[in-house]
Amino acid sequence: MDVLEPRKVIGIYHVSKKYDDRVVLRDVNLQVGNGEFVFLVGPSGAGKSTLLRMIYMEETPNEGQVVVGSFVSTSLKRRQIPHLRRKIGIVFQDFKLLEDRSVFENVAITMRVAGTPNAEIKKRVMQVLTQVGLYHKRYDRPVTLSGGEQQRVAIARAVVNTPEILLADEPTGNLDPEVTKDIIQLLFRINSAGTAVLMATHNHELVRNYAQRIVFLRDGTIEEDLRLGLAAFTKDRLGLSEQPVTRPLGASGERGETH
Amino acid sequence: MKGHQINYLVSEAFNTLGRHKAVTFLSVVIMSLTLLVLAVFLLATDNVLTFLDRARREMTVFVYLRDDVPRGVLDGEYQRLLKMGEVETVVFISKEQAMAEFREELGDERSILEVLETNPLPASFRVTLRNEYRKKEAIERFAGAMRASPTVEEVSYGKEFIEQFSTVSRGFLYVDLVLGIIVILSSVFIISNTVRLTILSRQKSIEVLKLVGATNRFITMPFMIEGAFQAGVASLVSLGLLFGIYALTRGLLPDLAFLKPGKITLYVITCVLLGSIGSLASLRRHLKL
Numbered sequence: 001m002d003v004l005e006p007r008k009v010i011g012i013y014h015v016s017k018k019y020d021d022r023v024v025l026r027d028v029n030l031q032v033g034n035g036e037f038v039f040l041v042g043p044s045g046a047g048k049s050t051l052l053r054m055i056y057m058e059e060t061p062n063e064g065q066v067v068v069g070s071f072v073s074t075s076l077k078r079r080q081i082p083h084l085r086r087k088i089g090i091v092f093q094d095f096k097l098l099e100d101r102s103v104f105e106n107v108a109i110t111m112r113v114a115g116t117p118n119a120e121i122k123k124r125v126m127q128v129l130t131q132v133g134l135y136h137k138r139y140d141r142p143v144t145l146s147g148g149e150q151q152r153v154a155i156a157r158a159v160v161n162t163p164e165i166l167l168a169d170e171p172t173g174n175l176d177p178e179v180t181k182d183i184i185q186l187l188f189r190i191n192s193a194g195t196a197v198l199m200a201t202h203n204h205e206l207v208r209n210y211a212q213r214i215v216f217l218r219d220g221t222i223e224e225d226l227r228l229g230l231a232a233f234t235k236d237r238l239g240l241s242e243q244p245v246t247r248p249l250g251a252s253g254e255r256g257e258t259h
Numbered sequence: 260m261k262g263h264q265i266n267y268l269v270s271e272a273f274n275t276l277g278r279h280k281a282v283t284f285l286s287v288v289i290m291s292l293t294l295l296v297l298a299v300f301l302l303a304t305d306n307v308l309t310f311l312d313r314a315r316r317e318m319t320v321f322v323y324l325r326d327d328v329p330r331g332v333l334d335g336e337y338q339r340l341l342k343m344g345e346v347e348t349v350v351f352i353s354k355e356q357a358m359a360e361f362r363e364e365l366g367d368e369r370s371i372l373e374v375l376e377t378n379p380l381p382a383s384f385r386v387t388l389r390n391e392y393r394k395k396e397a398i399e400r401f402a403g404a405m406r407a408s409p410t411v412e413e414v415s416y417g418k419e420f421i422e423q424f425s426t427v428s429r430g431f432l433y434v435d436l437v438l439g440i441i442v443i444l445s446s447v448f449i450i451s452n453t454v455r456l457t458i459l460s461r462q463k464s465i466e467v468l469k470l471v472g473a474t475n476r477f478i479t480m481p482f483m484i485e486g487a488f489q490a491g492v493a494s495l496v497s498l499g500l501l502f503g504i505y506a507l508t509r510g511l512l513p514d515l516a517f518l519k520p521g522k523i524t525l526y527v528i529t530c531v532l533l534g535s536i537g538s539l540a541s542l543r544r545h546l547k548l
Contacts, residue, residue, distance in 0.1 A: 056470070085472035096467050100278055113473040115261045157471065 002072050007034045009196045014064035024050045025220040037191045039207045040200040042217035048200035052167050089158025089166040093173035095150045097142040104138040107156045128156045148179035168199040272484035286453045290493035293449040298501040300442050311428045315393045320416040322384040328410045345392040350385040354378050395425045450537030483535040490534020494527045
């Protein structure tokens with residue numbers, strides 16, 4: 001499939017990936033809708049990061065294809081990758097900030113590579129830094145910030161170009177529970193403004209209390225795709241909801257979920 | 260790429276050089292020493308080529324004339340020579356001038372000439388050929404043509420010297436070309452390895468730039484500017500060192516000439532290009548850009 005279904009921003013179709021003889025992903029199907037929030041949950045080594053790398057096309061599948069907006073992995077040229085990445089914001093566990101630049105420059109770099117004029121960069125970066133609560137630290141170096149603050153800088157950098165998609169690979173992995181909650185709230189706020197968010201985490205506990213869609217990945221295979229999250233699932237089991245909220249992937253013939 | 264992006268990348272390159280002073284300094288030192296080899300090679304080549312050119316210029320064909328040729332015929336011969344395409348200059352040396360020169364050359368020994376009743380030396384034309392004809396085959400052809408003239412007694416042009424000169428200068432040019440290629444490739448290799456230090460220290464920045472959608476040109480341009488700048492500075496340092504070596508060896512090699520301004524400019528431009536090519540080569544090799 002070279003074109004996404006309507007109102008979808010990511011389409012992963014029958015994707016398999018292996019390194020030498022080690023299979024990392026096996027016939028994975030997943031679609032993410034426009035403005036949707038999805039937790040991608042699984043233990044270390046389940047293939048979460050590989051799946052995210054497929055989406056920003058750092059990796060290509062051995063089988064199947066990945067479609068992001070108008071970009072299709074099977075026909076993508078190397079020189080198109082930068083243009084794809086300008087439509088995606090990416091956040092990592094280790095923040096990946098430029099240590100020799102100020103907070104402002106770390107956020108501005110996303111706009112500079114896209115060729116945005118300086119005046120516009122200044123205005124937009126200030127706006128985003130205000131949103132993440134770091135306007136007052138715009139001249140500081142990342143090394144002087146706390147882990148939570150550094151992750152907020154990374155998130156500001158990821159969203160400054162108002163991307164359609166935000167990928168977060170274990171964004172709270174290095175943070176304490178309180179800060180983790182703040183970061184997730186920040187991701188929700190970004191999502192409520194219309195950006196689709198796909199957040200990978202190994203922490204089952206973390207997603208327990210949220211009603212967002214949860215996709216479980218284990219040994220490179222999608223085990224379950226809960227479209228209303230674990231919170232709803234729990235309610236369902238308690239008889240509080242009439243909606244069936246679990247659906248093993250493929251059982252209904254559907255790929256991905258509606259929202 | 261837009262103008263403000265280019266401005267940003269240029270300022271970025273110089274900010275980076277300033278931020279990493281120690282690495283920049285070390286790179287310039289290594290590049291200076293590498294380029295010094297290139298500069299020494301260039302100075303040696305330049306001097307040898309000048310010497311060969313001078314030797315070629317001094318190649319003269321002596322056309323000795325028969326004694327019985329009337330003056331009027333000689334004038335005609337002189338005019339004919341001047342009109343020949345391969346001839347650059349012609350000087351007529353009369354029998355008397357030849358004797359005077361000989362006397363001069365003999366110096367204190369000139370008394371031996373007193374036994375002579377007549378002047379045995381022939382009149383001659385001293386012919387220099389145009390640069391493109393100062394080759395063994397062309398000279399031989401010209402000498403053959405002159406010998407065929409009834410006014411000519413003998414033609415002499417230092418055949419053995421010219422044969423050796425041709426072999427030596429051709430051999431030198433081949434060896435010099437091969438050495439030149441080796442020196443330039445070594446310079447690019449060393450420069451690209453020096454730049455590798457910088458690249459490895461900034462691998463994380465490059466990774467971030469790729470993730471936020473930077474094109475290869477956006478990533479490579481500051482490195483190429485830095486490489487060009489460092490190599491430019493290194494070329495000036497190497498020229499300073501070369502001048503030091505030149506000044507020290509002047510006593511031993513009094514004929515050695517330093518590079519002329521035009522060649523210095525060419526050398527600096529070449530180094531700047533080598534610096535940016537070295538950077539690009541290194542980026543391509545280590546980052547698969």
